[in-house]
Amino acid sequence: MPFDYRRAPDPESAVAAATGWSGVAFLAGGTNLVDHLKLGLVAPDVLVDISRLPLDAVDELPDGGLRVGATVRNTDLAAHPVVRRDYPVLARAVLSGASGQIRNLATTGGNLLQRTRCVYFQDITTPCNKREPGTGCSAIGGYTRHHAILGASAHCVATHPSDMAVAMAALDAQVAVLGEGGRRVVPLVELHRLPGDEPHRDTVLSPADLITWVDLPPLPPGTRSLYRKVRDRASFAFALVSVAAVLRVERGVVRDVRIALGGVAHKPWRARRAEDVLRGERTGEEVFRRAIDAELAGAAPLAGNGFKVPLTRNLVVSALRELSRGER
Amino acid sequence: MTDLLRPRVLGRSPRRVDGPAKVTGTARYAGDQHVVDPAHLHLVQAEVARGVLTEVEVGAARALDGVLAVLTPDNAPRLASARDAELAALQSHDVAFRGQVVAAVVARTREIAREAAALVRVRIDPRPHDVHLSADRDDLYAPEKVNGGADTDTSRGDLGTGLAHSPFTLDQTYTTAWYNNNPMEPHTTTALWLDGDLVLYDSTQGVHTTRQATAKVLGLDPRRVHVISPHVGGGFGAKGTAHVHAIVAAMAARAVPGTPVKLALTRQQMFSLVGYRTPTVQRVRMGCDADGRLAAVALDAVSQTSRVKEFAEQTARPTRMMYAAPNRRTTHRLAALDVPVPSWMRAPGECPGMFGPEVAVDELAAACGVDPVEFRVRNEPDVDPETGKPFSSRNLVACLREGARRFGWEHRDPTPRAREEAGWLVGTGVAASTYPVSRTPGSVAAIRCTGPGRYLVRIGAADLGTGTWTSLAQVAADALGVDFGDVELRIGDTALPEASVAGGSSGITSWGSTVVAAAEALRERFGDDPAAGDEVRAGMPDNPAAGRYAMHAFGAQFAEVRVHVDTGEVRVARLLGVFAVGRVVNPRLARSQLVGGMTMGLSMALHEHSVVDERFGHVVNHDFAEYHIATNADVPRVEAHWVEEHDPHTNPMGTKGVGEIGIVGTAAAIANAAHHATGVRVRDLPITLDHFL
Known part of the structure; x- marks a missing residue:
């Protein structure tokens, strides 16, 4: 379908240009949106090109944290020396996603807002509540290898495909949003929604809301982090399950732990129950297992993805084991 | 027992003859062929696995600026032969599998064609379908x-x-x-009609086999179908037999007289239209x-x-x-x-x-x-x-x-x-x-002396990226007893002598045997030192050891x-x-x-x-x-x-x-x-x- 194309010189004009339209989309790297235009998944009335907004810097914050602009390319984010030094979990996560070519184009904001790769969502010939509310979920009873085991609903079992967002969830990142009503900050873990009975809404944002940057709080000294991704081939594949884990151990006791899971839910999944079990405990295989089992008690695998439960368990235990190795 | 060629060039690794053209982007694949002011074709596919087409509504598609023609089973010309059900494009209202071509749009640009294709409304009365493969089925049968x-x-x-x-x-x-085979180059056809002759720039493993198949379906004298395919971006068998898109491209080009039509399947379309x-x-x-x-x-x-x-x-x-x-x-x-x-x-x-x-x-x-x-x-x-x-x-x-x-x-x-x-x-x-x-009969090679010790070898063979441009020239060089550089090979065009399909790993056996036979015929007829212009043709000989x-x-x-x-x-x-x-x-x-x-x-x-x-x-x-x-x-x-x-x-x-x-x-x-x-x-x-x- 023909659409209007506008290029915004600054964030405020981008939001203004997008306001009042129901079919509006911000265009940055285009690595997801352009595919969707071709596949007929979306037919916006207006595209607001934000790729040239002055939001492409990574800046150190006075509190020791980091501000990542919304149009920073994934490649540049992963290669940034401060990210590599202070947030290895994030650098690893970004590098494990997509391909070099795609990371060269894809942006921070776009990565957060990419849509599910559920094959039924991406195929306009099959019903999908996310694409067309009320038509039904084809994945239920269908091909669900990549689908959710946590937090799904009878209306949608899709997963969020981002690696970067999983790392940011574990880092307690804060997302700055500019909208019609001005600026606000949304914790990353609250940016994405569970599907419930409105699976067409991926996030809490409104159509004219523009992500301007993401702030990463500093990690206390002695904190270790890692990102592990399991997928069906060694490169260029979405996670079956991934884990971003941040751990600080003092004298053998867990002082700080943050675990986020990818590939298991409609959003980057913070494993709060597992964290609660671990906090204050002495590290060890048994407590690692008990922690993830507490998290997975709520798992509801589908016919085609039951393997994700033991996979998640093994992956998280192995990640915690690795992070606590050598800690006393 | 055959006397094997004495290897001089065989066994060496001359670089790909087609390499420089490919790495510089100048090798012309089927979609890259320069034709004047082409139109573009996009296919519309059935969205049920079995049923009967009751209506194809083309009004919205036709109304789109830049749309030149919309083909449906209701208006598509009757084909001469519908015996090969895979190639019988738009000849029936029956839908036999999901993805079957049920309409096609010709438009000024690829984007308009795609957009118009999405506007074609296809109504199908669905019938129960069955795609379940199991060894326990009670209706399994033994093919002949x-x-x-x-x-x-x-x-x-x-x-x-x-x-x-x-x-x-x-x-x-x-x-x-x-x-699914999934060669990098999607199946692509550029079709044009010239004074009743059909020209197909096609991504194919055999120009002559594509000619035969399309001529039969379209009811043409095969000599009036010209298939040109100098470079193919992989086939793996999926381009070894003609598929329906080539027929639709030919029909579409006929629907817009004087305008060449280009068609490149989308990756998604390849999962239902080109074999697997x-x-x-x-x-x-x-x-x-x-x-x-x-x-x-x-x-x-x-x-x-x-x-x-x-x-x-x-x-x-x-x-x-x-x-x-x-x-x-x-x-x-x-x-x-x-x-x-x-x-x-x-x-x-x-x-x-x-x-x-x-x-x-x-x-x-x-x-x-x-x-x-x-x-x-x-x-x-x-x-x-x-x-x-x-x-x-x-x-x-x-x-x-x-x-x-x-x-x-x-x-x-x-x-x-x-x-x-x-x-x-x-x-x-x-x-x-x-x-x-394997050897596939039917190939013919022509060799002409173009100067002292220099030869032009012509045969409608195919190079799918496999290296035929180079390896068949090596065979020719040893068969003629000259250096690699003294052979000019032409392949990939029905204007050349007939060649069998590149399939079953039979290419070099079949085309090579033919080229060797032609070289022997040349020597027999013109001696060891033929003059410029001396030329022979030879068919693939039988192999007495085959049985x-x-x-x-x-x-x-x-x-x-x-x-x-x-x-x-x-x-x-x-x-x-x-x-x-x-x-x-x-x-x-x-x-x-x-x-x-x-x-x-x-x-x-x-x-x-x-x-x-x-x-x-x-x-x-x-x-x-x-x-x-x-x-x-x-x-x-x-x-x-x-x-x-x-x-x-x-x-x-x-x-x-x-x-x-x-x-x-x-x-x-x-x-x-x-x-x-x-x-x-x-x-x-x-x-x-x-x-x-």
């Missing part, structure tokens, strides 16, 4: 013949007795998945004595075909000639389903058919405590077990021995799950490869597989193949073919899987993000070697073909190695991590 013309069933001795008297027996079922490899169910039964000597071998293979056109994968064919065993049986049964038409995919028959039996051999060897290399050596037949004919040459044992030596097989501990390195279980496995030496010998290439593939203890992730750390493929024309190109085949075999073993949602009837993971093909990161180390093999019977070059054998046996070697690593026997491809959790 299987692909390649082989017998459907065979039997020697008495299987039951053979099994009953064997102390070690196996009865297991193995499955291979649905695979059928899934197979393979019941293998084997029996052997305590020394591992086989007394009985049987393979009952079930695969699928479409209801409207039969394709019978020859899955059990290699079992007939692979190992000695007095009691043998093979069968093929088909389920006719509401699915797209299956077709050739790299090594049809042998590729799926060497998965089940080669894993079974591994299982049986382990059961009787014989090393799997040694097991195969002990069952080496003296003559072709099926026909009793001697092999023209058979060097499977040499491949196994040389492979074992190079791979470091010697000190292998056969105990499964015995080796762990940094969280990875490590195992090794072996499997055999084989592929028949007397069983002719096959062989190989042995070794794999090292790592499976992660915690996650089950499967990685192939190393693949090593040793092949006996007769004389190697061009080592650089041959290695590329063999390594490519092995890589595709790895991809089949671990990744590729067209997932059919039976409720809808189509492959739902129909793009490169979801249909996984091995990436570079999945293929760290692949080595291909060959043993010296002198076969005077196959053809004057002594070649056997290298395009397909590399993919045969790879998946079994990897499955066997995965078992050795973990103790888990995976009998259903692909070998994904969930098997090991």
Whole structure:
């Protein structure tokens, strides 16, 4: 379908240009949106090109944290020396996603807002509540290898495909949003929604809301982090399950732990129950297992993805084991 | 016995003749051909698997600015022949599979065509469909013949007795998945009509076979169809037979007189319109004595075909000639389903058919405590077990021995799950490869002397990226006794003499034999020193040895597989193949073919899987993000070697073909190695991590 194309010189004009339209989309790297235009998944009335907004810097914050602009390319984010030094979990996560070519184009904001790769969502010939509310979920009873085991609903079992967002969830990142009503900050873990009975809404944002940057709080000294991704081939594949884990151990006791899971839910999944079990405990295989089992008690695998439960368990235990190795 | 060509240029590795054009982007593929002011075509496909078309509403599409024509079953011209249901485009209101072409839009630009195609409203009265393949179906049937013309069933001795008297027996079922060929270049056709002649720039493995097929369907004298295809971006069998898009492109070009029409299928469309490899169910039964000597071998293979056109994968064919065993049986049964038409995919028959039996051999060897290399050596037949004919040459044992030596097989501990390195279980496995030496009759070559010691060689052969531009010129140079640079080769055009399809690894055997015959004819007629302008034509001669010998290439593939203890992730750390493929024309190109085949075999073993949602009837993971093909990161180390093999019977070059054998046996070697690593026997491809959790 023909659409209007506008290029915004600054964030405020981008939001203004997008306001009042129901079919509006911000265009940055285009690595997801352009595919969707071709596949007929979306037919916006207006595209607001934000790729040239002055939001492409990574800046150190006075509190020791980091501000990542919304149009920073994934490649540049992963290669940034401060990210590599202070947030290895994030650098690893970004590098494990997509391909070099795609990371060269894809942006921070776009990565957060990419849509599910559920094959039924991406195929306009099959019903999908996310694409067309009320038509039904084809994945239920269908091909669900990549689908959710946590937090799904009878209306949608899709997963969020981002690696970067999983790392940011574990880092307690804060997302700055500019909208019609001005600026606000949304914790990353609250940016994405569970599907419930409105699976067409991926996030809490409104159509004219523009992500301007993401702030990463500093990690206390002695904190270790890692990102592990399991997928069906060694490169260029979405996670079956991934884990971003941040751990600080003092004298053998867990002082700080943050675990986020990818590939298991409609959003980057913070494993709060597992964290609660671990906090204050002495590290060890048994407590690692008990922690993830507490998290997975709520798992509801589908016919085609039951393997994700033991996979998640093994992956998280192995990640915690690795992070606590050598800690006393 | 033929006198083989004395190799001067054969066996060397001149660089690809077409290389510079390809790396500089100037090689013209079917979609790159310059035609004046072309229109673009986009196909509309059925969204149900079976039904009757009740209405195709084209008003909104027609109204779009830039739309030139919309073809539907209601207005499409009648074709001269609708006998080939796959090619009978827009001739019927019946829908036989999901994805069938039900309309086509011609427009000024590709974007408008695509947009208009989305506006075509197709109403189909749906009927119950059935796309479920199972060996338990009660409607399986035996085809008259299987692909390649082989017998459907065979039997020697008495299987039951053979099994009953064997102390070690196996009865297991193995499955291979649905695979789509997926060459990088999508199927592309540029069609134009010139004074009643049809010109097709087509992405095809055979310009003359495409001409024959399209001429018949369109009711044209084949001489009025001109097919041009100098470069092809991969085919793997999917471009070996004409598919419906070429017919629709021709019809569309006729609908807009004077305007050439371009069509490139989308990746998604390729999953239903250009053939694919059928899934197979393979019941293998084997029996052997305590020394591992086989007394009985049987393979009952079930695969699928479409209801409207039969394709019978020859899955059990290699079992007939692979190992000695007095009691043998093979069968093929088909389920006719509401699915797209299956077709050739790299090594049809042998590729799926060497998965089940080669894993079974591994299982049986382990059961009787014989090393799997040694097991195969002990069952080496003296003559072709099926026909009793001697092999023209058979060097499977040499491949196994040389492979074992190079791979470091010697000190292998056969105990499964015995080796762990940094969280990875490590195992090794072996499997055999084989592929028949095929020749396809019908080729003609013309050779003209263009100056002292210089020749122009013309034959409508195909280069799919395989290297024909180079390797066939090498054959010609030795046949003419001149240097490589003194031969100018022309291929890929029906203006050239007739050539057989590039399929079944028969290209060099067929075209090469023809070129050699033409060179001999030239010498006979004009002596050793022909003058400029002297020219001959010759057809492919019969091979008198063809009926007397069983002719096959062989190989042995070794794999090292790592499976992660915690996650089950499967990685192939190393693949090593040793092949006996007769004389190697061009080592650089041959290695590329063999390594490519092995890589595709790895991809089949671990990744590729067209997932059919039976409720809808189509492959739902129909793009490169979801249909996984091995990436570079999945293929760290692949080595291909060959043993010296002198076969005077196959053809004057002594070649056997290298395009397909590399993919045969790879998946079994990897499955066997995965078992050795973990103790888990995976009998259903692909070998994904969930098997090991």
